[in-house]
Amino acid sequence: MSQNLDALYLVYSFVNTQEREAELSPARYHIRGVYHDRGAIPVGELQEMAKSIIHENFMELFFNSLDEIKSFGDRLFNDYSAESLYLLSAQDFNLALEATSEASKLSENLKKYGERLVNEDVAKSKGFLSKFFR
Amino acid sequence: MNQTVFNALSKTDVVFPGEQWFFYWKTSAAMWESKISHHPKDEVLFLPLYWGLHAPKEGAWDFGDLSPEADLKRLIDLCGAHRRQVAILLPMSPMPFLPNGGMPVHITRHHSINSHGLMKAGVDHEGKLHKFYSFYGGKVFQSYLEFVDVVHKYLTKHKLHVPVYGLEGREFSTHFNSTREDYSPAFDQNFNRFLKQRFAENESQLSDPKQELILKREFQETTGELFAQSTAEVLQNWYKSQLNIVFIGARENDLMVRSVGDGLAPTEIMLQILHCLNQGKLPSSAILTSHEKTPLVTRFLTEQLSGTYLEREAKLRSRPEELTDELIPLEFFYLWEKNQQDTHNFSSQGLIPFLSKSFRWSYRFLEHFETSFLGPDLEQERIKLARLQGLSRSEMAQLLKLFLMGQKVILDRSGWSEEQERRFHLFLAENNLETQIVNYKTQILITKLGEGRLFVYDGATLCTQNKEEQADFWQNIMNYLELKHLNAEIEEGIIWCWKVKAISRDDLNYQEVRRIYLYNPTSYRKSMLIPSQKSFAFLRQLDPVSAKVKSTPHGVEVELLPQGAVNLDFGKFA
Numbered sequence: 001m002s003q004n005l006d007a008l009y010l011v012y013s014f015v016n017t018q019e020r021e022a023e024l025s026p027a028r029y030h031i032r033g034v035y036h037d038r039g040a041i042p043v044g045e046l047q048e049m050a051k052s053i054i055h056e057n058f059m060e061l062f063f064n065s066l067d068e069i070k071s072f073g074d075r076l077f078n079d080y081s082a083e084s085l086y087l088l089s090a091q092d093f094n095l096a097l098e099a100t101s102e103a104s105k106l107s108e109n110l111k112k113y114g115e116r117l118v119n120e121d122v123a124k125s126k127g128f129l130s131k132f133f134r
Numbered sequence: 135m136n137q138t139v140f141n142a143l144s145k146t147d148v149v150f151p152g153e154q155w156f157f158y159w160k161t162s163a164a165m166w167e168s169k170i171s172h173h174p175k176d177e178v179l180f181l182p183l184y185w186g187l188h189a190p191k192e193g194a195w196d197f198g199d200l201s202p203e204a205d206l207k208r209l210i211d212l213c214g215a216h217r218r219q220v221a222i223l224l225p226m227s228p229m230p231f232l233p234n235g236g237m238p239v240h241i242t243r244h245h246s247i248n249s250h251g252l253m254k255a256g257v258d259h260e261g262k263l264h265k266f267y268s269f270y271g272g273k274v275f276q277s278y279l280e281f282v283d284v285v286h287k288y289l290t291k292h293k294l295h296v297p298v299y300g301l302e303g304r305e306f307s308t309h310f311n312s313t314r315e316d317y318s319p320a321f322d323q324n325f326n327r328f329l330k331q332r333f334a335e336n337e338s339q340l341s342d343p344k345q346e347l348i349l350k351r352e353f354q355e356t357t358g359e360l361f362a363q364s365t366a367e368v369l370q371n372w373y374k375s376q377l378n379i380v381f382i383g384a385r386e387n388d389l390m391v392r393s394v395g396d397g398l399a400p401t402e403i404m405l406q407i408l409h410c411l412n413q414g415k416l417p418s419s420a421i422l423t424s425h426e427k428t429p430l431v432t433r434f435l436t437e438q439l440s441g442t443y444l445e446r447e448a449k450l451r452s453r454p455e456e457l458t459d460e461l462i463p464l465e466f467f468y469l470w471e472k473n474q475q476d477t478h479n480f481s482s483q484g485l486i487p488f489l490s491k492s493f494r495w496s497y498r499f500l501e502h503f504e505t506s507f508l509g510p511d512l513e514q515e516r517i518k519l520a521r522l523q524g525l526s527r528s529e530m531a532q533l534l535k536l537f538l539m540g541q542k543v544i545l546d547r548s549g550w551s552e553e554q555e556r557r558f559h560l561f562l563a564e565n566n567l568e569t570q571i572v573n574y575k576t577q578i579l580i581t582k583l584g585e586g587r588l589f590v591y592d593g594a595t596l597c598t599q600n601k602e603e604q605a606d607f608w609q610n611i612m613n614y615l616e617l618k619h620l621n622a623e624i625e626e627g628i629i630w631c632w633k634v635k636a637i638s639r640d641d642l643n644y645q646e647v648r649r650i651y652l653y654n655p656t657s658y659r660k661s662m663l664i665p666s667q668k669s670f671a672f673l674r675q676l677d678p679v680s681a682k683v684k685s686t687p688h689g690v691e692v693e694l695l696p697q698g699a700v701n702l703d704f705g706k707f708a
Contacts, residue, residue, distance in 0.1 A: 039395040090251035103393035
């Protein structure tokens with residue numbers, strides 16, 4: 001599953017689950033998808049990875065907090081050798097989209113508006129190798 | 135110019151994005167004549183109107199006075215001068231190939247938002263990103279009607295007798311949602327008004343969030359009907375019907391896959407198109423980029439989508455009453471169920487898994503009952519499968535009439551009403567029909583009349599059986615009906631489908647010719663076997679690309695390299 005990718009983009013939205021379940025339950029974060037320069041990570045793979053972070057609602061990709069989403073980001077780094085992961089809330093995503101008119105420029109704006117998590121392992125190895133290729 | 139050459143050329147031509155569409159605003163008006171003269175003579179040109187182009191500012195309209203590219207009269211006249219038939223498509227929802235989804239800038243107020251709070255947008259065939267604006271915004275409906283009225287007056291004044299179709303964009307999703315679907319504040323505002331009117335006296339009914347979601351969908355549908363009805367009323371005789379086009383590449387997820395990622399994969403494009411056709415929907419490749427239209431995808435589009443399918447749906451070309459030399463999809467079954475989400479649906483009865491395995495892509499769900507079920511003679515060969523639950527009295531009567539006319543009809547009686555049951559038994563008695571009851575997995579009532587066969591079974595009982603038992607049930611029904619189909623042993627990853635045509639002068643020994651199309655969009659070499667079978671003879675291979683075909687006593691062996699494709703013809707004996 002390990003792939004060398006430039007960046008991953010995780011889009012999530014804040015969901016008031018009362019609207020869906022008609023019962024009292026806390027609002028949660030819902031991962032809408034994780035994307036990279038070759039496409040999207042299949043939902044089945046996301047569910048499989050989510051299982052190790054959350055024990056409930058992993059099939060629906062519902063997370064209780066942003067910290068859980070960040071832990072999920074670390075899990076993504078294990079399987080996908082990307083240097084960065086950009087977390088984008090619906091608001092961040094909308095700001096990036098608003099600023100874009102060419103599809104090829106969207107990733108630049110997602111990087112601008114998203115919260116960046118760095119994969120230290122990949123960043124270190126790149127730093128190390130760059131000494132040899134100066 | 136022949137179709138294949140034209141399609142290959144138009145792959146890189148932004149004016150002809152596919153399926154006979156002509157994006158007139160994408161080129162200088164000075165180039166129109168040259169472009170039109172290259173379009174195949176026997177094919178209709180579909181002109182999607184760009185509302186924003188013709189409404190440059192509030193209260194102003196442009197049909198060539200300001201911009202030559204807005205001169206519809208000249209465009210239609212040029213088509214006439216070159217003997218090209220034209221049809222206008224009038225967008226009634228955001229279009230993923232138009233700036234602002236087509237909406238004029240002066241009425242774009244609220245972004246269209248999906249149910250997860252994300253802004254909606256489309257990526258067109260040139261990689262341009264177009265944001266959608268809410269069709270529920272203030273003034274939008276009123277401005278839209280003004281535009282339709284102006285178009286009507288313009289067509290009348292210049293005596294431009296061209297058919298106009300309402301164009302509704304759809305996304306490839308479970309329910310093929312409209313591109314108009316929206317959950318923005320503009321939508322909420324209108325929805326709240328709708329709720330207040332509807333539940334003016336009983337507000338307590340609004341406390342259930344699930345009910346609210348259902349009502350939101352209902353409101354979206356009602357709005358769609360309002361746009362369509364109003365368009366038809368204003369355009370009068372010019373208006374023909376509504377075409378719901380599924381834009382491949384317009385799904386919520388596709389925005390990211392096609393912007394950040396590498397675009398839609400060939401396998402996905404081909405499967406989505408076949409699935410649309412299978413579900414009775416009209417797919418379009420108009421927004422796919424030249425990068426996504428790889429040589430294999432282009433070949434697939436040429437063979438499966440080009441030609442006349444849209445003209446047929448628009449009723450600009452009649453359906454043939456018998457097989458001709460034109461290849462048409464090989465379909466053994468027409469399926470009809472009022473509610474595909476029902477717990478006892480065809481899928482839960484094991485029918486869809488069975489057909490997907492044994493008759494892949496050779497069945498079709500019908501979108502409209504009356505028009506499609508009573509088709510011309512050619513369709514008598516097709517088995518009609520319907521669930522009686524929810525069918526009206528006249529719909530049920532039509533189905534039974536088909537049986538009397540010699541067709542093969544299979545009906546699921548689970549959930550039928552007392553009235554339907556009474557009418558059915560009355561029908562048997564009135565026509566003096568003898569019935570036979572067979573208990574196999576469920577109770578089946580069988581009736582014969584001449585060539586006609588009528589099966590009535592209980593789908594709910596079938597739902598309680600396991601998958602193997604369900605498959606056995608359907609296999610036995612098909613055996614009884616003596617359906618002849620070539621089964622192919624095909625490796626996973628290969629995309630394939632069948633078409634059929636009448637015999638040519640060289641194939642006089644046969645009843646009809648069936649063609650299988652094989653495409654390998656994977657990065658691996660794939661092999662397959664089409665076993666020799668009674669009643670079928672291998673005739674020829676056509677247009678092999680990176681393909682090896684060998685005819686052996688066991689059958690036809692095919693090897694396809696990555697991105698390879700080949701078509702094989704088989705003759706069917708009587």
